[in-house]
Amino acid sequence: xxxxxxxxxxxxxxxxxxxxxxxxxxxxxxxxxxxxxxxxxxxxxxxxxxxxxxxxxxxxxxxxxxxxxxxxxxxxxxxxxxxxxxxxxxxxxxxxxxxxxxxxxxxxxxxxxxxxxxxxxxxxxxxxxxxxxxxxxxxxxxxxxxxxxxxxxxxxxxxxxxxxxxxxxxxxxxxxxxxxxxxxxxxxxxxxxxxxxxxxxxxxxxxxxxxxxxxxxxxxxxxxxxxxxxxxxxxxxxxxxxxxxxxxxxxxxxxxxxxxxxxxxxxxxxxx
Numbered sequence: 001x002x003x004x005x006x007x008x009x010x011x012x013x014x015x016x017x018x019x020x021x022x023x024x025x026x027x028x029x030x031x032x033x034x035x036x037x038x039x040x041x042x043x044x045x046x047x048x049x050x051x052x053x054x055x056x057x058x059x060x061x062x063x064x065x066x067x068x069x070x071x072x073x074x075x076x077x078x079x080x081x082x083x084x085x086x087x088x089x090x091x092x093x094x095x096x097x098x099x100x101x102x103x104x105x106x107x108x109x110x111x112x113x114x115x116x117x118x119x120x121x122x123x124x125x126x127x128x129x130x131x132x133x134x135x136x137x138x139x140x141x142x143x144x145x146x147x148x149x150x151x152x153x154x155x156x157x158x159x160x161x162x163x164x165x166x167x168x169x170x171x172x173x174x175x176x177x178x179x180x181x182x183x184x185x186x187x188x189x190x191x192x193x194x195x196x197x198x199x200x201x202x203x204x205x206x207x208x209x210x211x212x213x214x215x216x217x218x219x220x221x222x223x224x225x226x227x228x229x230x231x232x233x234x235x236x237x238x239x240x241x242x243x244x245x246x247x248x249x250x251x252x253x254x255x256x257x258x259x260x261x262x263x264x265x266x267x268x269x270x271x272x
Contacts, residue, residue: 001151001202002031003215011219016194021185024193028181030217032202033060034142034153042075042103050075052103058132058140059155061200061217062176064164073103075111094125122148122206127261127270131246131254143246143254145270148206150226156199163192203229234271238264246271 010027013019019027035057042052055072057063079097096119101111124147133141133154141154164174169183177196184193203216203226211226227233231249238244243264247253261267 001153001204001215001217003217004030007219011222014220016198016218021190021193024181024185024197025178027197027217028176028178028193031061032153032200032217033057033062034144034151034202035059048077050077050101052076059142059153059200061202062178064156064161064174064177064180064196075101075103077101094119120149122208124149128258129256129261129267129270130258132257134245134253134255137253138251141252141254145207148208149204150207150211151202151204152226152229153202154200156196160192160195160199163189164196167192201229234268236264236268236271243267 004026007026010019010023013023016024016027035055037053037055039051039053042050052073052075055074057068057071060068077099078095079099098117100115100117102113104112106112126147127145129143129145131143133139139155139157141152144151164180164184167174167180167183167187167189169179174180174183177200181193181196184190184196198218201216201218201221203213203218203221205212205214205226213222213224213226213229216222221229227248230252232252233248235247236243236245237247243256243259243261245253245255246267256267259267259270261270
């Protein structure tokens with residue numbers, strides 16, 4: 001989730017309907033995505049070996065009506081001494097600081113970008129939980145827990161995506177959420193512009209604070225609990241003692257993809 005540092009007007013509102021067109025355009029220029037990574041060994045242009053991650057997005061703020069054409073591939077360079085001062089509270093070989101280098105390179109063999117990542121205080125390495133919306137869900141979603149932190153991302157419903165296609169914009173002109181919001185506002189489709197910045201939700205917070213959202217693409221969701229966002233308290237469904245799904249409401253049912261919880265009772269305790 002990528003948020004602008006200056007968004008006072010956005011934080012001061014309780015809904016998108018009270019935002020100016022300019023503020024809606026700013027809101028559209030945030031970003032969030034979620035998916036899964038596939039790792040393999042690779043080599044950097046300088047010759048050092050590094051794990052390469054191919055990241056497949058299942059939810060992406062910017063791809064409205066079309067999937068990302070290619071996955072994002074990057075190289076991981078962990079800090080040699082582990083880095084980060086043990087913010088994960090773990091040890092056990094956990095990497096607390098690392099750099100992400102784009103696998104694609106320019107004509108000089110240099111990565112197009114580099115990002116440094118630092119583990120947040122309380123950021124694991126355990127417990128771990130990865131949930132994905134069940135296959136029959138109206139929209140895709142991911143809910144992740146690492147240590148004390150949780151993150152949620154939920155994709156746009158199909159009707160919002162279809163409405164963007166109905167704008168009649170020239171082929172290839174809508175390449176991001178910002179493009180879609182701009183096109184909607186230019187055509188007087190204010191409600192669609194609002195739907196675009198509301199219907200894909202992304203939020204982050206901590207379990208120890210009561211599952212309260214600390215950061216969100218939608219500032220008016222900050223301060224609310226995960227249960228409020230998902231429509232109720234969670235229930236865990238086991239099969240032979242193994243947790244297979246978690247349900248908050250009829251439209252918030254998740255399959256368990258990965259978890260460090262050993263059994264349904266431990267997962268219930270994790271989510272409580």
